[in-house]
Amino acid sequence: MSEKKGSLSALVFLVVLTSLCTVFLSFTNTMYQGVKAGRQRELRMKIWEDFDNDIDLTAFDREFSEAVSVKENGKNIYYMYAPRHLAALHMIGPGLWGDIELLMLIDYENKMINKLYVLSQIETPGLGARISEQPFLDQFSNLDYSKTVRIEKERSGKPGEVDAISGATKTSKSLEAIINAGLKTFASFGGKEAKP
Amino acid sequence: MSLALIVLASAITNNIALTYFLGMCPFIAISKSLRGAAGMGLAVTVVVVITTTVNYFAYRFVLVPLRLEFLAFVVFIMSIAGIVQMLEILVERYFPSLYSIFGIFLPLITVNCVILAVSLFMVLREYTFWGTVAYSFGSGLGWMIAITAMAGLRKHLAFSSPVKNLGDAGITIVLAGLMALAFLGFQGMLA
Amino acid sequence: MSGNGIRASKGFSTFVENIWLSNPIFVMVLGVCSSLAVTTKLANALVMGISVTFVLCISSFIISLVRKLIPEQVRLIVFMLIISTFVITVDLVLRILVPEVSKGLGPYIGLIITNCNLMGRAEAFAIKNPPGLSFLDSLGTGLGYTLVLLVLGFLRELITSGSLFGIVLLRNWTSWNLVSIAPGAFFLLASIIIVFNMLKRKNKTASVTADKPR
Known part of the structure; x- marks a missing residue:
């Protein structure tokens, strides 16, 4: 009985921890995606110049x-x-x-x-x-x-x-x-x- | 690239231990006896094929469609830990003779970098399904060859006296260097 | 009570001991994989060292903080979850701050998860000790690790290309490419271990008091 309770609390602990981690990481990832979009724009500018256009x-x-x-x-x-x-x-x-x-x-x-x-x-x-x-x-x-x-x-x-x-x-x-x-x-x- | 070539390339020409320096901790710690080395090598090969295949499906059909690629590390290591645990229970229950050969090494495998690295390289190199199987098998095999050969070499150290300050780990690293030099010779073999 | 003083001095001695006397690479031979793979350039070695130290410290701290809550039977999975979360964070932060180096580290940044030092410190220290002490313990291990990475990175970049941090120092340098590939890396690490053991032996004979069993 107590063993069952132990594994249940372990499961709850894991679920809570996993959700916390995921939320935290999603937040960091959103920040990174913003930076990534900015970098892609810079690359587009380079390409635009290489196509012989003025920016x-x-x-x-x-x-x-x-x-x-x-x-x-x-x-x-x-x-x-x-x-x-x-x-x-x-x-x-x-x-x-x-x-x-x-x-x-x-x-x-x-x-x-x-x-x-x-x-x-x-x-x-x-x-x-x-x-x-x-x-x-x-x-x-x-x-x-x-x-x-x-x-x-x-x-x-x-x-x-x-x-x-x-x-x-x-x-x-x-x-x-x-x-x-x-x-x-x-x-x-x-x-x-x-x-x- | 044909599958045989992928196996050969990952096992011999670009050996995962001797070119990419992966799985060095057990490579140095468990290569003292030939039996232990072979058991560990076998366990790594089995586990790496299973986990990489599972991770292939997880990555292709879950993470990529959901745009959750950034969670790859967590998902990979969790599936590795889970699979290793399950494998340990299954092998102990149904194949006790096999368990005595490599079962004891299973708990150590989760933190063996080879296992995670093969999954990460699989993503990086965009293998197909069969390519993934071939690559993971070749990598496991290559690691097994390397650690078994190392154990064979270390047996002979009993009869020699290397530089004292090198210590046990140091001489193993020197031997690894010599083996890496030898494996470099295979490089030109496959174009 | 001088409990605080004792604790502080214990923390300090753990810290120093982990850097030198039980250096993760030289003495324990843990985490060799990434130390050899990323040290072809000094900048990569530095960033890798900092990343490992950061993940070590913060994961140890957190594990130690919640050590009474962690259910015994799933503790390894909990360690891994926490460690891999911070590894991903470091990966994303590096991509934002130093994109060049981040690309240079490639898959090896992910392999910090399986760096034996992390699980080792969590299991051997953080799960049993208070947060502050665990933090110091990990900081020592991390700095000891970084030290070796820096020495290796310094030598390998200098010998391979005659430059440091990508700045050419030695003109007309004949590249020793062997040092940038596997065999040379192994030999170099072995030579550094010889030097380390020589120094350590000398130290030991000088002051026996510094040596205490772990």
């Missing part, structure tokens, strides 16, 4: 939403700017240690990558982390992506190839996979449907 702070949100069509797919977000056939692909995918976050600007009419930014990554310092270095990223400027993008140790001279970083096979493969998956999804709804 008018008062009208930015309206201008952006009128001119750019936004599509989401999982963690990836695709921004399409029809007037100049430009698009920005905000892609997140797994690397060796954690997420690699990329922003890639493409010209989808000519199937060219204009620029690649690594927004964040936590690959091995000195090895995989070198994907953030400018000489590596510069290779992606004006890269033809009409086939697939390949990050190779030994290049064969075909279009769409980039030199890999030695000693960082897994990171190179991950990066390649993120970019190609992003481009593929973009092609599946991007190229066809332009905003009027």
